[in-house]
Amino acid sequence: MIPELGHYALVLALGLALIQSVAPVVGARRNDATLMQLANSTAVVQFIFVAISFAALTACYVRSDFSVATVYENSHSMMPLIYKFTSVWGNHEGSMLLWVLILAVFGAAVAAFGVNLPATLKALVLAVQSWIASAFYLFILFTSNPFLRLANPPFEGRDLNPILQDPGLAIHPPLLYLGYVGFSIAFSFAIAALIEGRIDAAWARWVRPWTLAAWMFLTAGIAMGSYWAYYTLGWGGFWFWDPVENASLMPWLAGTALLHSAVVMEKRNALKIWTILLAILAFSLSLIGTFLVRSGVLTSVHAFATDPTRGVFILAILLLFIGGGLTLFAWRAPMLKQGGLFAPISREGALVLNNLFLTTACATVFVGTLYPLALEALTGAKISVGGPFFNLTFVPLFVPLMFAMPFGPLLAWKRGDILGVAQRLTLAFAAAVVAICVTFAAMGVKSALAPLGVGLAFFVMAGAVVDICERSGLFRVPFKAALRRGFGLPRSAFGTATAHFGLGVTLLGIVFATTWGSERIVSLKPAQTVSISGYDLTFDGLVPRDGPNFRELAAKFTVREGGVPIGIMQPSKRSFPTRSMTTTEAALMTRGPSQLYLSLGDAEGDGSIAIRLYYKPLVMLTWLGAVIMALGGALSLSDRRLRVGAPKPAAKPAMQPAE
Amino acid sequence: MTRKQRRLVLIGVSLSVLGVAVALVLSALRDSIVFFNSPTDIVEKHVAPGTRIRLGGLVEDGSVRRGDNLRVSFKVTDGKTDIPVIYQGIVPDLFREGQGVVAEGIVEPGGTIKADTVLAKHDERYMPKEVVEALKKSGRWKEGNQDFAGDKK
Numbered sequence: 149m150i151p152e153l154g155h156y157a158l159v160l161a162l163g164l165a166l167i168q169s170v171a172p173v174v175g176a177r178r179n180d181a182t183l184m185q186l187a188n189s190t191a192v193v194q195f196i197f198v199a200i201s202f203a204a205l206t207a208c209y210v211r212s213d214f215s216v217a218t219v220y221e222n223s224h225s226m227m228p229l230i231y232k233f234t235s236v237w238g239n240h241e242g243s244m245l246l247w248v249l250i251l252a253v254f255g256a257a258v259a260a261f262g263v264n265l266p267a268t269l270k271a272l273v274l275a276v277q278s279w280i281a282s283a284f285y286l287f288i289l290f291t292s293n294p295f296l297r298l299a300n301p302p303f304e305g306r307d308l309n310p311i312l313q314d315p316g317l318a319i320h321p322p323l324l325y326l327g328y329v330g331f332s333i334a335f336s337f338a339i340a341a342l343i344e345g346r347i348d349a350a351w352a353r354w355v356r357p358w359t360l361a362a363w364m365f366l367t368a369g370i371a372m373g374s375y376w377a378y379y380t381l382g383w384g385g386f387w388f389w390d391p392v393e394n395a396s397l398m399p400w401l402a403g404t405a406l407l408h409s410a411v412v413m414e415k416r417n418a419l420k421i422w423t424i425l426l427a428i429l430a431f432s433l434s435l436i437g438t439f440l441v442r443s444g445v446l447t448s449v450h451a452f453a454t455d456p457t458r459g460v461f462i463l464a465i466l467l468l469f470i471g472g473g474l475t476l477f478a479w480r481a482p483m484l485k486q487g488g489l490f491a492p493i494s495r496e497g498a499l500v501l502n503n504l505f506l507t508t509a510c511a512t513v514f515v516g517t518l519y520p521l522a523l524e525a526l527t528g529a530k531i532s533v534g535g536p537f538f539n540l541t542f543v544p545l546f547v548p549l550m551f552a553m554p555f556g557p558l559l560a561w562k563r564g565d566i567l568g569v570a571q572r573l574t575l576a577f578a579a580a581v582v583a584i585c586v587t588f589a590a591m592g593v594k595s596a597l598a599p600l601g602v603g604l605a606f607f608v609m610a611g612a613v614v615d616i617c618e619r620s621g622l623f624r625v626p627f628k629a630a631l632r633r634g635f636g637l638p639r640s641a642f643g644t645a646t647a648h649f650g651l652g653v654t655l656l657g658i659v660f661a662t663t664w665g666s667e668r669i670v671s672l673k674p675a676q677t678v679s680i681s682g683y684d685l686t687f688d689g690l691v692p693r694d695g696p697n698f699r700e701l702a703a704k705f706t707v708r709e710g711g712v713p714i715g716i717m718q719p720s721k722r723s724f725p726t727r728s729m730t731t732t733e734a735a736l737m738t739r740g741p742s743q744l745y746l747s748l749g750d751a752e753g754d755g756s757i758a759i760r761l762y763y764k765p766l767v768m769l770t771w772l773g774a775v776i777m778a779l780g781g782a783l784s785l786s787d788r789r790l791r792v793g794a795p796k797p798a799a800k801p802a803m804q805p806a807e
Numbered sequence: 808m809t810r811k812q813r814r815l816v817l818i819g820v821s822l823s824v825l826g827v828a829v830a831l832v833l834s835a836l837r838d839s840i841v842f843f844n845s846p847t848d849i850v851e852k853h854v855a856p857g858t859r860i861r862l863g864g865l866v867e868d869g870s871v872r873r874g875d876n877l878r879v880s881f882k883v884t885d886g887k888t889d890i891p892v893i894y895q896g897i898v899p900d901l902f903r904e905g906q907g908v909v910a911e912g913i914v915e916p917g918g919t920i921k922a923d924t925v926l927a928k929h930d931e932r933y934m935p936k937e938v939v940e941a942l943k944k945s946g947r948w949k950e951g952n953q954d955f956a957g958d959k960k
Contacts, residue, residue, distance in 0.1 A: 492816045504821055508828045515832055520840075529842065532861055532911075536839035541831040545824075669896050671877055721900070730900040749877070749897030758877050758897050 151216050154204025155295040158245075161197035161252070162285040164190045168278035172271035176344075184271035188259040191274050194281065195256035202236075202249045205294050209236050215301035218242060218294045224307040224726060226697040234317040235308040240442065240458075241294035243321060247438070248284045250322075250329040254358075255281065258333060265354060272340035273333070280332055283465045291458045307697060307726035316376035323369030324396060328434040330362020331403055335431035338424045339473060342480040347420050352413035355427065357785055359410060363403045364781035370396050371774030382732045382747040384667070384762040386770060389538045394517040395437030401510035402430040405503045412499050416561060418487035419500070426503075428477055432470040433510075439466050440517070494564045498556035505549035512541040550604055550655065554611020557644055558618060572618055576610035591664060601659035608652030612645040643784025647777045654773025657741070660766035667763075669749075673756040681763035683744060684708045685717065690751065698722045700733075703748055703757055707737060719746045719759070741768040841911060846888040849914070856916040862890060863909045871904055883908060883920075892920045899927040 168190040175183025208216045209232045212225040222239040223232060231238075237246040255277045262270050288294070337355045341347045373396065378386040387393060406426040412419045439462045490496040516533045524530055554576055558569045570577075584603035591599065617623060619641055620634035668680050672687040679685075688704040702720035706713055717735040724731070734747035742765045749758030843861040844854065854860060867889050870882035877896055881904075882889040892910050902908060902925060912922035 489810055489813045489817070491813065492820070500817065501820070504824050508824055512828055512832055516835075519836065530861075531840045531842050533836075533840050537835045540835035540839060541828070544831055545828060669877060732900055747897075752873075760897055 150204050150207050150211075151213070151295040151297065154201040154208075155293065157197045157201040157204065158285060158289065158295075161194050161201065161248075162282060162289065164194045164197065165278045165282040165285055168194065169275055169282055172275040176268040176271045176275075179268075181267065184267050187271050187274035187278075191252075191255040191259035191277070194278075195252040198245075198249050198252040202245055205242060205245060206233065206236050208295075209233065212305065214303070214305050215297050216294075217296040217298050220298060220302055220305050222308050223305040224697050225304060227308065227313070228696055230315065230318060231308060231313050235312070237321050238308050238312045238317055241288070241292045243325075244284065244288050244292050244442070245294055246322065247325055247329060248281060248288065250325045251277070251281050251284065251332060254329060254333055258336075258358075262354070268344065269337075269340055269351075269354075272343055273336045276336035276339045277332065280336070280469065283468065287458075287461050287465060291461050304726075307724060310698070310722065310724045310727060310729050310731045311380060313724075313731075314376065314380060316372065316380070320369060320372045320376055323365050323372055325369075327362050327364075327366025327369050327403075328396075328399060328437060330358060330365060331399060331427075331431040331434050333358040333362070334403075334406060334427040335469075335473065338427035339476060341424060342476050342484075345480060345483055347424065347484050349414050349417045352410045352423065356407070356410045356414065359403060359406055359427075359430075360781050360785045363400070363407055364778045364785065366396070366400050366403060367774055367781065368778040370400060371771045371778075374774075375771050378767075379734050379736060379745075380731075382734050382760065384665075384734075384745050384747075384760070384764065386661070386767070389516070389533075389535050391517050392441055394513050395440045398510050398513055398517070399430055399433040399437060401506050401513070402426060402433050405506040405510070406430050408499045408502050408506075412496050413487070416488070416490065416496055418490060418496060419503075420487045421481050421484055422503070424481065424484075425477060426507075428470075428473040432473065433514075435466050435469060439463060491563050493559070493566050495556065495559045495561045497564070498552065498559050501552055502549065502556060505545055505552075509542055509545040509549070512545065513538065516541065547604065550608055550651065553608055553648055553651070554614065557615045557641075557648070558611075573611060573614055576607050576614050579610035580604065580607035582606075595663050598659050598663040601663075602656065605652045605656035605659065608655065609649050612649035612652065615648075616642065616645045639787030640784040643780045643782075643787065645780070646783055647780025650773045650776030650778075650780055652773070653769050653776055654771075657766050657769030657771070657773060661764045661770060665762060665764045665767070668761040669758070670761070671749075671752065671756050671758045673754070678759070678761060680744070680761050681765075682709060683763070684711075685744075685746070685761065687757070687759075690755075690757065691718070693720075695722065697726065698724045701751065703759070705735075705746065707744065717744065717746050719748045721748055721751075738768065741766045741772070743767050845885045846883055846890040847885055849890055849918075850888050854914050856914050858914050859912070860914060860920070861909055861911045862892065862920055862922075863907070864890075866902065866904050866906055866908050868904045883910060890918065890920060892922050892925075894922040894925050896925075898925050901927040903927075 168187050171183050171190075172187040174180070175186070205218075207213075208219050209223055210229070212219065212223060212232070214220040214223075218239055218241045222235050222242075227235070235242070237243040255274065258265075258270070258273060258277065262273075265273070334355050337351065337358075341351055370393075373393070374386045377388070377393075378384065406423065409419050409423045409426055413423045439459075442458065442462055516537050520531050520533055554573055555566070555569050558572055559566070580603040583606035584599045587599035587602045616634070616637075619637055620630045622630040622634070624630075625633070666681050668678055670678055672678060674687055674689045677684050677686045685705045685707050688706055691702045691704055693700045693702055700720045700722045702718045705717045705719075707715050707717055715737055717737055719735040720733045722731045722733060723729070732747050734745055736746075737744040742763070745760075745762040745764055747760045749760065751757045841859050841861050843863060844852070846862065846864050848854075849860070849862065862883055864883040864885045867882040867884040870880075870889075872880045874880070878893065879895070879898055880891065880893045882891050884890075892912070894910065894912075906927065909926040910920055910922040911924040911926075912920050915921050
């Protein structure tokens with residue numbers, strides 16, 4: 149009964165979405181307030197129905213109802229409760245249901261919180277949102293119904309893919325989807341503006357909080373995914389330039405560009421058409437990401453289900469929305485009123501430079517990800533484009549971007565003074581030079597580029613601090629006055645500085661962990677010791693253990709630093725009988741921001757075991773930086789909400805460098 | 808600065824960044840991509856020593872030898888040809904004789920592949936797409952064989 153209820157609720161949601169796709173558009177045409185307002189109620193009720201549907205599927209998993217095909221395929225009665233919840237989206241059908249749930253959440257949020265939106269714009273936005281929703285409801289109901297019943301219910305399920313039996317599954321996909329799907333709002337706003345043929349600075353003010361929220365979740369989601377891959381895959385790497393990772397990086401880059409161009413549009417009423425294009429592109433890249441992952445054109449851990457009909461259906465959705473969006477753009481954009489031009493050396497100019505680098509970097513990732521697919525389709529040759537390609541293309545584009553980053557916020561709107569800004573960044577330059585010298589002195593000249601990377605990271609971090617000091621007038625006006633001014637700064641100023649600081653932190657982590665990490669791959673007998681970067685690990689022996697739905701062989705290691713025991717590490721190999729699969733569970737020991745990383749290879753006949761041992765200096769900063777970036781987004785968002793509640797001309801004086 | 812000059816600066820900077828990016832992409836595509844080959848391809852195409860390739864196929868039964876210091880040697884076959892591979896390190900959990908494998912590394916003068924990466928299947932139902940292709944080419948592919956059937960349900 150419960151699965152049928154869920155299925156039925158989803159069909160009702162589709163019905164509502166179809167109504168919401170048409171009625172508000174007609175209402176906006178005829179200026180009929182009742183028809184337009186209909187969208188508010190349908191959006192909220194649609195959310196309720198999708199939530200019921202999702203709850204029904206969750207209930208099937210929690211109750212281990214193996215008469216439902218997806219539950220049988222992806223669950224096991226002995227699984228811990230948390231994995232029964234997470235396996236709801238640990239498979240194709242359920243993850244698509246999560247996708248539409250989040251889409252419905254955003255739709256309802258626009259309906260509920262967009263009180264100050266002009267009626268026609270809001271009606272059109274909700275309608276476009278419903279076009280997307282209808283397409284995905286149809287996709288789920290026709291090709292990926294999660295509620296399909298089995299004629300002869302088996303007694304036991306086939307278990308969730310053991311790689312996915314990890315707390316990471318509870319956090320990573322929902323965060324990532326909140327990001328991906330969040331960009332749908334920016335897309336809907338862009339399409340609505342194109343249909344209306346009207347766009348102004350206020351548009352940017354309405355779009356920015358949604359974009360900011362999506363960006364924040366996407367940032368956290370990517371970082372979480374990277375950390376998960378780091379500790380599950382057992383090679384100690386945190387970014388593999390895997391097509392699926394790239395699929396999440398591309399919308400992030402486009403979304404970051406969108407955030408920045410929307411600022412120009414909001415403050416200076418310029419870059420309007422470009423911003424619209426970015427809004428379309430950011431969501432298009434999210435859709436391409438969904439397509440790449442879900443259609444199975446790529447072989448990857450994420451392609452847990454592949455089926456040609458699904459691929460074709462998603463491709464059709466992709467063509468409809470991306471093609472339709474871009475066609476509409478090409479047709480209507482020339483009719484929109486152009487924004488003004490501005491001096492190259494100005495805050496606007498800096499933000500354009502930011503957009504230029506971000507979108508170009510995004511394009512290189514796009515080429516690297518899709519070139520192998522295109523080449524195979526055209527010539528049949530199979531190639532793999534991996535790390536080296538992206539290190540040669542993406543990195544050289546990101547270096548100048550990060551170097552320019554501290555300059556941007558310090559430049560004045562309209563006409564900036566680059567020398568003046570360079571002067572104010574003296575302290576940041578000094579910090580960078582000191583960092584480079586110290587790194588060279590401490591680490592030697594093993595790698596000439598890495599210390600420069602450290603310098604760049606410090607320049608970015610110090611630049612963010614200088615930005616806040618300059619705005620508050622610290623060191624120039626009396627301390628108390630500076631403090632008062634600091635408190636008076638808009639939160640978005642702190643948001644910007646925090647997010648920029650976070651990127652510096654991430655860079656620092658990446659440079660350290662990839663350059664000065666050490667690695668040992670050895671075979672050890674019990675009581676033997678292996679040393680790495682000042683730590684000694686003694687292999688105490690193998691301990692067999694039983695888990696709820698697996699058996700485990702753990703290896704116990706005592707870790708000593710300078711002869712003093714500091715802890716125990718127990719990496720293990722788990723075997724899951726239901727899927728006859730083995731997974732390797734790495735053991736991590738966090739020492740400040742650095743980590744010891746230990747994973748197991750095969751046990752040999754003579755009682756010895758192969759191990760991979762890494763020392764990863766400052767590796768935690770890589771993810772900490774991303775968390776700081778997301779916090780910056782949250783800070784900025786908390787500021788926006790107040791402003792959006794009472795729209796009035798932007799408080800310009802507060803946004804300019806305080807002088 | 809006049810309006811025209813401003814526009815020129817904007818266009819100039821954009822074009823130069825794009826130009827640099829295109830140059831980077833083209834040079835990287837020439838130098839850093841890796842071609843995928845089946846064992847038969849390697850023999851037929853006479854891949855030159857020192858080339859970096861990805862080799863896909865099945866680990867030949869009875870060919871796995873383990874040496875000191877985690878050295879492993881094995882042969883990758885597509886049923887027609889087999890190519891010896893040497894690797895030092897920890898092989899993946901699902902690396903087994905008779906199972907699909909993808910090895911990436913340098914072709915040595917004798918025709919051996921010195922691999923620095925060895926990938927195996929993710930789970931018992933999945934086989935790397937490249938391996939499936941290699942087996943199909945050599946006529947060793949059996950439709951409906953669960954072991955070889957990828958993720959089809």
